[in-house]
Amino acid sequence: xxxxxxxxxxxxxxxxxxxxxxxxxxxxxxxxxxxxxxxxxxxxxxxxxxxxxxxxxxxxxxxxxxxxxxxxxxxxxxxxxxxxxxxxxxxxxxxxxxxxxxxxxxxxxxxxxxxxxxxxxxxxxxxxxxxxxxxxxxxxxxxxxxxxxxxxxxxxxxxxxxxxxxxxxxxxxxxxxxxxx
Numbered sequence: 001x002x003x004x005x006x007x008x009x010x011x012x013x014x015x016x017x018x019x020x021x022x023x024x025x026x027x028x029x030x031x032x033x034x035x036x037x038x039x040x041x042x043x044x045x046x047x048x049x050x051x052x053x054x055x056x057x058x059x060x061x062x063x064x065x066x067x068x069x070x071x072x073x074x075x076x077x078x079x080x081x082x083x084x085x086x087x088x089x090x091x092x093x094x095x096x097x098x099x100x101x102x103x104x105x106x107x108x109x110x111x112x113x114x115x116x117x118x119x120x121x122x123x124x125x126x127x128x129x130x131x132x133x134x135x136x137x138x139x140x141x142x143x144x145x146x147x148x149x150x151x152x153x154x155x156x157x158x159x160x161x162x163x164x165x166x167x168x169x170x171x172x173x174x175x176x177x178x179x180x181x
Contacts, residue, residue: 002176003176003177003178004052004053004054004176004177004178005052005053005054005177005178005179005180006050006051006052006053006087006090006172006177006178006179006180007050007051007052007053007179007180008048008049008050008051008090008091008094008179009048009049009051010047010048010049011036011040011047011048011049011058011061012040013037013040015049015058016033016036016037016040017033018057018058019036019049019058019061020032020033020036022058022059022060022061022077022079023036023061023077025079025080026077026078026079026080027075027077028139031075039063039074042065044065044066044067045063045064045065045066046063046064046065046066046071046095046098046099046102047061047062047063048061048062048063048091048094048095048098049061050062050078050087050090050091053180059078059079059081059082059087060077060078060079060082060087060088060091061075061076061077061091062075062076062077062091062092062094062095063075063076063095064095064098064099064107066099066102066104069103069104069105069106070104070105070106070107070108071095071096071099071102071104071106071107071108071152072107072108072109073095073107073108073109074109076088076091076092076095076109076118078091083117084117085171085172085175085177086168086171086172086174086175086177087172087177088117088118088121089121089124089164089167089168089171090168090172090179092121092122092125093125093161093164093165093168096125096149096152096161097161099152100152100153100157100158100161103153104152104153105150105151105152105153106148106149106150106151106152107127107148107149107152108130108146108147108148108149109122109127109146109147110133110136110144110145110146110147111144111145111147112137112142112143112144112145113132113142113143113144113145114142119145119147122147122149124164125149125164126149126157126160127147127148127149128147128148128149129145129146129147129148130146130147130148131145131146132144132145132146133145133146
């Protein structure tokens with residue numbers, strides 16, 4: 001089986017319709033084109049997309065806001081057709097790598113209490129539960145867990161990230177993905 005090449009980069013305006021469609025599949029239409037356009041234009045926002053290079057198809061998206069010394073992760077999504085292949089790990093790895101390059105000290109996010117696969121992913125990267133937001137998701141009334149990961153600016157975090165990479169790479173290889181840098 002041939003390998004498909006993945007690309008991770010910053011999106012452009014021309015990608016917004018694909019990103020909104022991805023949002024609709026993953027999050028039920030949480031953000032609008034205008035919301036994503038604001039992320040593209042904001043100096044405090046770090047926005048990455050994961051695409052299948054040969055098809056020019058965006059299959060993942062990650063975003064965080066730089067707030068003081070914190071990366072507040074606002075989005076991390078992989079199209080349902082491509083989940084459970086290590087792509088979420090790859091995208092989170094790149095988001096956290098970007099946070100480190102910006103010299104941020106910690107990362108936080110909210111996640112549905114019922115999203116066990118996301119919770120497992122964040123746990124692999126050392127996130128801990130820091131609190132709970134009651135009824136955070138308005139459409140369902142579901143609670144969100146607040147996850148927190150500190151020490152991004154310390155050498156031991158870089159070591160932890162380096163130790164995660166072989167597992168991420170192996171998982172991508174198992175599913176016939178390769179990364180085009």
